[in-house]
Amino acid sequence: DFIYSIRGIHELERELRDCLHIKEVIVVPGNLDNENYVLADIAKATSELMNKLIKNKDIIGITGGTTMAAVAEGMEQQNKDKNITVVPARGGLGRRLESQSNIVAAKLAEKLKGNYQMLHASDTLSQEILQSILEDPEIKKIIELIKKVNLLIFGIGRAEDMANRRELPQDVVEGLMKDGAVAEAFGFYFNLAGEVTYEMKTIGIQFADFIKIPNVIGVAGGARKAQAIYAISKLKKDMILVTDEGATREILKLY
Numbered sequence: 461d462f463i464y465s466i467r468g469i470h471e472l473e474r475e476l477r478d479c480l481h482i483k484e485v486i487v488v489p490g491n492l493d494n495e496n497y498v499l500a501d502i503a504k505a506t507s508e509l510m511n512k513l514i515k516n517k518d519i520i521g522i523t524g525g526t527t528m529a530a531v532a533e534g535m536e537q538q539n540k541d542k543n544i545t546v547v548p549a550r551g552g553l554g555r556r557l558e559s560q561s562n563i564v565a566a567k568l569a570e571k572l573k574g575n576y577q578m579l580h581a582s583d584t585l586s587q588e589i590l591q592s593i594l595e596d597p598e599i600k601k602i603i604e605l606i607k608k609v610n611l612l613i614f615g616i617g618r619a620e621d622m623a624n625r626r627e628l629p630q631d632v633v634e635g636l637m638k639d640g641a642v643a644e645a646f647g648f649y650f651n652l653a654g655e656v657t658y659e660m661k662t663i664g665i666q667f668a669d670f671i672k673i674p675n676v677i678g679v680a681g682g683a684r685k686a687q688a689i690y691a692i693s694k695l696k697k698d699m700i701l702v703t704d705e706g707a708t709r710e711i712l713k714l715y
């Protein structure tokens with residue numbers, strides 16, 4: 461019955477937290493791989509958590525992807541101006557879909573009655589052009605802001621899926637797989653031990669910045685992402701994970 465299933469979920473949260481050794485885990489019922497409604501429940505759980513954590517003048521970073529889009533969409537409209545700024549965590553990570561991180565950031569800012577900054581940079585830039593872009597005063601301002609992010613909400617993807625979504629060259633994809641990459645988050649690819657194996661050349665949050673952010677929420681559901689979630693939880697012990705029952709049961713089965 462209902463009470464039993466809520467208890468069951470709390471039990472799963474405890475088990476997963478102990479398995480991943482991270483600060484907090486929130487699990488919603490269902491498996492996103494099979495049931496679409498789970499995405500809205502993950503988004504709702506995430507936005508409720510954010511509402512508890514958000515303070516006046518916070519600088520919030522958010523990534524792109526369908527999960528983050530759902531989080532921004534599912535956020536309740538606030539009517540008090542808390543002087544919040546939202547920034548996309550990293551610029552131009554993909555070819556099409558992912559310039560979405562700008563749209564997601566704008567949407568979240570609107571819901572939080574805050575301001576937002578856009579980050580325009582493509583991932584196909586050469587190292588030289590990237591360097592010169594970093595000299596641009598507008599970009600510099602945003603980079604400074606990104607370094608001050610105190611709450612980051614990010615999506616977690618399977619390395620292979622993300623490499624394909626981003627249409628990385630075949631030799632890069634093969635290299636990634638050979639290096640054992642299983643997870644992707646904010647432009648970095650990681651192996652199961654949580655070590656960086658590849659990085660997209662773009663501007664925005666760097667790995668060293670990520671480690672120092674006080675509040676970090678990773679969000680991902682679906683049993684297919686079990687390995688990816690496991691890898692990402694190696695990065696930062698004080699992170700909070702929002703996931704679903706499908707991913708949770710798979711992680712507990714594997715590890």
Ligand code: F6P
Pocket residue numbers: 523524525526527528553554558614615616617618622644645646647
């Ligand atoms: O591209 C942005 C991003 O947050 C990636 O860093 C992450 O791997 C992916 O999206 C997750 O996408 P989705 O929520 O669509 O599975």
